[in-house]
Amino acid sequence: MEERIEIRLSGSGGQGLILAGIILAEAAILDGKNAVQSQSYGPEARGGASRAEVVISSSEIDYPKVTRPQILLALTNEAFNRFKDNMAEDGIIILDSSIKKEDTSNKIIQLPIIETARKDIGKSMVANIVAVGVITELTKVVSRQAAEKAILSRVPKGTEDLNLKAFYAGCSLAEKLA
Amino acid sequence: MSSMPRLMQGNEACIEGAIAAGMRFYAGYPITPSTEIAELAAEKLPKVGGKFIQMEDEIASMGAVIGASLAGLKAMTATSGPGFSLKQENIGFACLTEVPCVIVNVQRGGPSTGQPTLPAQGDVMQARWGTHGDHPIIVLSPSYVREVFDLTVRAFNLSEKYRVPCILLMDEVVGHLREKVQLPDPASLKIINRKKPDLSKISHYNPYQDYDGDGIPPMVNFGEGIPYHVTGLIHDITGFPSTKPEVTEYLITRLMRKIYNNIDDIVEYEKHFTEDAETVIVSFGSTARSAIRAVKILRSEGEKVGLIRLKTIWPFPRKAFRELPSTVRNVIVAEMNFGQLIETVEAACEGKFNIFGLNKYNGELMSPDEVIAKVREVNKNA
Numbered sequence: 204m205e206e207r208i209e210i211r212l213s214g215s216g217g218q219g220l221i222l223a224g225i226i227l228a229e230a231a232i233l234d235g236k237n238a239v240q241s242q243s244y245g246p247e248a249r250g251g252a253s254r255a256e257v258v259i260s261s262s263e264i265d266y267p268k269v270t271r272p273q274i275l276l277a278l279t280n281e282a283f284n285r286f287k288d289n290m291a292e293d294g295i296i297i298l299d300s301s302i303k304k305e306d307t308s309n310k311i312i313q314l315p316i317i318e319t320a321r322k323d324i325g326k327s328m329v330a331n332i333v334a335v336g337v338i339t340e341l342t343k344v345v346s347r348q349a350a351e352k353a354i355l356s357r358v359p360k361g362t363e364d365l366n367l368k369a370f371y372a373g374c375s376l377a378e379k380l381a
Numbered sequence: 382m383s384s385m386p387r388l389m390q391g392n393e394a395c396i397e398g399a400i401a402a403g404m405r406f407y408a409g410y411p412i413t414p415s416t417e418i419a420e421l422a423a424e425k426l427p428k429v430g431g432k433f434i435q436m437e438d439e440i441a442s443m444g445a446v447i448g449a450s451l452a453g454l455k456a457m458t459a460t461s462g463p464g465f466s467l468k469q470e471n472i473g474f475a476c477l478t479e480v481p482c483v484i485v486n487v488q489r490g491g492p493s494t495g496q497p498t499l500p501a502q503g504d505v506m507q508a509r510w511g512t513h514g515d516h517p518i519i520v521l522s523p524s525y526v527r528e529v530f531d532l533t534v535r536a537f538n539l540s541e542k543y544r545v546p547c548i549l550l551m552d553e554v555v556g557h558l559r560e561k562v563q564l565p566d567p568a569s570l571k572i573i574n575r576k577k578p579d580l581s582k583i584s585h586y587n588p589y590q591d592y593d594g595d596g597i598p599p600m601v602n603f604g605e606g607i608p609y610h611v612t613g614l615i616h617d618i619t620g621f622p623s624t625k626p627e628v629t630e631y632l633i634t635r636l637m638r639k640i641y642n643n644i645d646d647i648v649e650y651e652k653h654f655t656e657d658a659e660t661v662i663v664s665f666g667s668t669a670r671s672a673i674r675a676v677k678i679l680r681s682e683g684e685k686v687g688l689i690r691l692k693t694i695w696p697f698p699r700k701a702f703r704e705l706p707s708t709v710r711n712v713i714v715a716e717m718n719f720g721q722l723i724e725t726v727e728a729a730c731e732g733k734f735n736i737f738g739l740n741k742y743n744g745e746l747m748s749p750d751e752v753i754a755k756v757r758e759v760n761k762n763a
Contacts, residue, residue, distance in 0.1 A: 225559060229388045232561045238388065240559040244498055265674035266749050267558055267667070 206261055208344055209269040212334070213254040213286050214278030216244060219331030222357065223276075224255030226335050229353035230345035231259040239267045252281060259344060274342055275309075276334055277302060278317065297337060299330075312341065314376045320369060329369035332358075336373020347374070383569075389562040391529045391555045392417035392459075395485060396425060398533030399457050401567050403574070404483070405431035406456040408445035410438050410464060413497045414553040415487035418459035439464035443471035443484070450480045451611065453602030455537055459485035462504055463494060465511065472546050473512030474613045476636070479544035479589070479598065481575055483536045486548060487556040488666075490744050499744030500553035502666055502717040508548050509695045515633050517640040519547040519647060520695040522665040526560035532692065538573040539647060543639055544597055550694060552717065554667035554746050575600045580607075589632075590618040596639035640696060648698040651690040654680055657708055658687030660756055662739075663726055664715040665691040668747050672715050675752035686756055694722070702729040711759050715739040715752060735759075 210227060212220040224240045231238035237260050244253045256269035271291045277283035278299045287296060287307045298304060300315040314337055320330035332354060339350045351370065358366040389397075395418050399407075407422035423433040432449075436442040442458045449456040460468060465486045475482055490496025491503050504511075508520045519539050523529040533549055540547035578586055578599035588609040589598050598618075601607045610620035615632055617623045640647065654676060655661055664672040669690040679686045685708070689701050702712075712734045714723040720738045727736045739755045741747040 225388065228559060232386055232388055237561050239561070240388065241554065242557060264560075265670050265677065267554065267560070267670060268746055268748070270748060270750075 207264075208259045208274070209272040209291070210257040210259070210274040210276075210338070210344065211254060211269050211272040211286060212256070212276045213252075213282035214276075215281070216251045216253040218253065218278055219328065220253055220255040220276075220278070223331040223335050224257050226332075226350065226353045226357050227257045227338065227345055228259070229357065230339075230349035231257075233349035233352055234346050236261055237264050239264050241267055252285070254282070254286075274338060274344065276338065278330065278334070295342070297334070297341070312380065316373070316376070319372050319376060323372050324365065324369050326365065329366060332366045332369035333373035333376070336370040336375075337377045338373075339370075340374040340377035341380070383566050384564040386561050386563045388559050389526055390417060390557060390559045391523070391526045391551065392487065392557065393421055394526045394529040394562060395459070395533050395549065395551070395556075396421040397564060398530035399483070399537065400425060400429060400431075401530075401570055402534040402537035403455045403572055404457050404537065405429065406446070406449035406454040407431070407458065408434045408436050408442040408449070408456070409458045409460065410436055410442050412439075412461045412464045414489055414556050415459045415461050415485060417556075418485060418487070422457075439467035440471065443468040443475075446482050446484075447471060447475050447478070447480050450482050451603045453604065455481070455541070457483040457485065457537075459487065461487050461489045461497075462491040465504060465507065469507075469511040472518075473514065473516060475546045476512065476516040476518060477514075477613055477615075478611050479600075479636070480546070480611075481540040481544055482546050483533070483540055484546060484548050485533075486550055488550065488552040490742070496744045498553070500667065500717060500746055501742060501744070502552055502668065503719075503721070503742070504550065505694060505716065505718065505721040508550050515637065517543075517545050517636050518695055519543070519545055519640065519693070520550050521547065521649075521692060522550045522694050523555055523692070524666055524669045524690065526555070526558060527562045527564075528692070529555060530562070530564060534570055534572075538571070541575045542573045542597075543643065543647075544575065544600065545640060550666070552666045558667075577601065587618040588620045589616060591635060596635045596642065644696050645700075647693060647696060648700065649692040650698045650701045651692065652701070652704075653688040653690065655687035655689065655705060655709075657685055657706065659685040659708055660711040660713065660760060661687045661689060661705060661709050661734075662713045662715055662752065662756070663689045663691065663722070665694060665722075666717075668715050668717050671747045671749050672752050674749040675756065678749060679753060679756060684756065684760070697725050697729065699729040702726070702731075705734075709734055711735045711737060713737045713739050713755055713759060715747060715755075717741050717747060
C-alpha cells in the first residue's frame with residue numbers, strides 16, 4: 204500500500220486547530236503531495252472538544268478520515284485522554300507541557316507550546332502556529348518552505364509577522380530536542 | 382487553462398461550480414453544515430453581477446429562487462435536513478410549474494434538529510419523495526471535492542435542460558472536507574441554458590405547450606414581454622387551471638416522461654472491479670470513499686469484490702445492476718442511514734442476488750474496516 208500519513212490535531216474550540224490543519228494540508232500540496240483536511244466539532248463555537256485531521260499521501264486519498272494517526276497533537280487533557288490509545292504503532296504524541304503525562308505505548312514528546320505562544324510571542328492564540336512549527340521540524344511531514352508559504356496565505360492580513368515568529372519559535376522548540 | 386492545484390472545501394467547490402454554470406441568484410437561510418455555501422455566495426455573487434439574499438427562512442428562500450428563475454436567472458439555494466423539510470412545499474411547486482433550480486442539501490444527522498455538526502445520509506428518500514404527489518426530480522450525490530464542482534455544474538445543466546428542480550445531495554463529510562483540487566478551465570465546460578421558443582414561428586405562445594415533442598416546453602422568462610400564468614394547480618398548455626381528466630393525465634405523464642425517457646442522459650455511476658466480482662458494494666457520497674478503500678484492500682488480498690458508486694441517485698440507475706456479470710452473488714448496500722436505498726437496489730436486482738445492508742447512523746463516517754468486515758461476513762455465510 205502507498206505511504207499514508209495521518210495527523211490528528213486535538214484540543215478545544217477556539218485554539219485554531221482547524222487552521223493549523225488547513226496549513227499543514229496546504230503545505231503538503233505545495234510539496235507536490237495529495238492532502239485532505241477534515242474536522243470534527245461540537246455545537247459550541249468555543250470551549251468544546253475540537254479536532255482537525257490531515258491525511259497526506261503521495262497517491263490518491265480514498266478514505267479521508269484519520270483512524271490511527273502517526274502524529275497526535277494534544278493541547279488539552281481531555282483530548283490527550285480521548286485519543287492517546289488510538290495511535291499507529293510507530294506514532295508519536297506531541298503533548299503540551301500543561302498536560303499531565305500518562306504512560307502510553309507510544310513515544311510522547313512534551314513541549315511548552317501554549318506557554319511559548321503566550322510568553323515568547325505574547326499571544327496565546329498563536330499556539331496553533333507554534334504547534335505547526337513543532338510538527339514541521341520534528342516530523343518533516345511538510346517542508347519548512349511550504350509551511351511558511353501556507354501560513355502566509357492562510358493567516359489574517361496584518362498578522363503575517365506574528366505568525367511567522369510563532370512558527371519559528373515552534374521550529375526552535377523541536378530543534379532543541381535533537 | 383485549468384487552475385493551480387489548491388486546497389478547497391467541498392462547500393466552496395459547490396459555489397465555484399454554481400458560478401461557473403451561470404448561477405446569478407442565491408437565496409438562502411444559513412444552516413450547519415451548509416453555511417459556507419451561503420457565505421461564499423454572498424462574497425462571490427456581487428463580483429459577477431449576481432444577487433445574494435438572505436431570506437427570513439427556508440420556505441421564503443425557495444420561493445425567491447423560483448421567482449428569480451422565472452425571471453431568467455439561474456438560481457440556487459443550499460440547506461440541510463431541517464431546512465430541506467421546509468423547502469419541500471415550494472420544491473413541489475417548482476416541479477409542477479417546471480421552473481429550473483438547484484437545491485443543495487448538505488446532509489446532517491436527523492430526524493428533526495438531529496445532529497447538526499455530524500454526517501449522515503438520511504435524506505435519500507426525502508430527496509426523492511419529500512414533496513407530495515407524482516413528480517419528477519433529479520438527485521446527484523458527489524463523493525469528492527472536485528466532484529462537488531462537476532456535479533454542481535451538471536445539476537444546473539440538467540435542471541435547465543429538463544426544466545426540473547435538481548437536488549445536489551451532499552453530506553457533512555464531503556461538504557466540510559478540504560481536498561487538493563484543480564478546477565477545469567471555465568471555457569472547457571459544457572453549459573446548458575433553458576430552451577427558448579422561436580417566437581417568429583409561434584402566433585400565440587402557450588407556456589406549457591410541448592412545441593418540440595420532447596415533453597419540455599420552451600420557456601419565456603418573465604419580463605421579456607409575454608405575461609403568462611404560473612400555478613401550482615394542475616394546468617393546461619395555457620398555464621390556467623383545469624380539472625379535466627385528460628388534461629390532468631397528460632400533464633403528469635409528460636412531467637414524468639421528460640425525465641424517464643432521458644434516463645441514459647441523466648444517470649451517472651462508476652463501476653470498479655465488477656467484471657469478475659462475487660460481491661458488489663453499492664454506495665454513494667462520502668461512504669463510497671470508505672467502500673473504494675475497502676475494495677482496494679480486499680482486492681490486494683485476492684477477494685473478488687467490486688463497487689458501484691452512484692453519482693445519480695434519482696432517477697435510480699437500474700441499468701447498473703442489469704449489467705452485473707453472472708459471477709455476482711452478493712450485493713451490499715453501504716449507506717449512512719438505517720437502510721433507505723436498499724429497497725430500491727433490491728428491486729433493481731430483480732431477485733438475482735443476495736442483498737445485504739451495511740448501515741451506520743451514529744454520526745461517524747463508516748470506516749473501510751467496517752466495510753471489509755461486512756464483506757467477509759457475507760462471503761462466509763452466503
